[in-house]
Amino acid sequence: MTKIYSRKPENPYYPLLFEIIVRGSLQQKTKNIIIDFDNVVMSDRTNETYISCETLDLKLYPDGEHYWPMIGSLISIIKDVSPAYIAGYLLSNKKNDELLNFRNFLK
């Protein structure tokens, strides 16, 4: 089961904040993960699994090229999620560089 929640942004360029609750595993474990796509989070990050350009040592690209390795890293944390859907999307859209970056961070 997936549930997506959003917050009202303060202005049209304010970063969108989504909270996605994914349930489906039989394991009785929960994990909070913050994925900071645009390097905008200011809060204390010590209690959460935090993915950002800084933690992955990535450059911040204006066209969002760095999003794909971040998604690869996210999927590698959630063990029982298959990367096939995203890999399939990138492959069918001939986004070879993005696919390579995505796969590099799946490990």
Added chain:
Amino acid sequence: MFTTKEIINHFIDRFLFSVIYSGPNFPLKFDYPSNHLSEQEAIRFLIGSSMAGNKSIGFFTELPGINDIKTVKSALLILSTELKTGIIMPTLFLKDIDNMTNILITAHNISEETKLPVNIIMSSNSLFSFSTSKIPKIHTSLKKPSLDKYLDKKNLEYKKNSDTILKNMHQAEKTLSKKFENKFVISENVGFNTLDGTFINYLVPETKSLEISALKKLDHINVNEKEYPFVKKLLETNNMHIEIKIVNNESPLKIKPILCPGCPFANITNLLNLENYIIFTDIRCDTINKVYNIFYATFQNFLGLSNNNDNHLCFVGMLSNFTSKFNQFDNPNLIILLKDINMHFKGFKTTSKPYKIKNKNSIFPYSCSNIEHYKKVKIKDHLCKCLDEKTDPICIKKTFCPALYIVNSKVKINRTLCTGCSVCKNICPHGAIS
């Protein structure tokens, strides 16, 4: 999956709305032409157009206060995003995006049936989310309402109208209570903009709310601090005496403040040295309030505030909200109007470029809703020294511009976002931006 905007656009197409208004600060941007009406003016405009038989829909951040409503000929839906006390029309509360289509259709049907305007208050969860439920197919039997040549004079008579409204409110309550029967989950956690918790589905003024009455079974309820005034008033008007415990369930994530690229306020505050001024604006933007300490006030409020006052005061407002009668007041304070329409006033000089703004009454070349684009700026890497000196880059720190970002200890510009407003160029202490 469907986004909020897709669902609303589909609904407008499906139900053949012909008059559409979107307020300047409504968080979702639609492609409908702007008519430059303020929210206060627009609500009356929409009531008038639906009285004439046009199906009308309006999007407001906060529903403006109006004293009375009128019966309409065709459906009038008013979508807003803030919980506000003093509800005067049947109101539906949209907490979860999965119910959006259902709520929109219900509101349309109630408005058509009872001839009353209907308000839908959207939670922050429902504004930028994704629905997994299907959008219903277009019903081919729906036709555009035919406009009568003459207005129905009965609708215009105040006395008859108020009697009819009361009768129709009861009709609306009856229909809605049937529609939402057994759909209200009683819980001590009451929350509208929160992830968890329950909230009423609807409210009709002048009638008893069965959903609120159901809360009688509880000793106390937990309410978010921001929603406390609304819930308190709701219980009071229904003669309910339940203890309300205030809880703080705000997201712990703090996000860097970011303004729109080319924000008029970034230019005005940084270029005019307004440190000693108290600045007011009639534009509702939480970020400018936070980062530049700018207060919300209408121009009428500002005129009153500046009476017999020795402070340095500045007002920044939309040109379309300003009228020539305000010029009758002898006001010594600084007034800057943001040009959202083509108009001129005596005593105000229009500036051609944002960075040419001067410390006197003037018209800024654009407003928040029509930010102009100029020649984009460039950064000379060898002169960009703030990060080398281990200090925060002044350009990012003072402008909060999303076009500026840091890579490899150098500030870079996202040329897609840059509007060429040049505020960063004018405040860079090293002359690194040209």
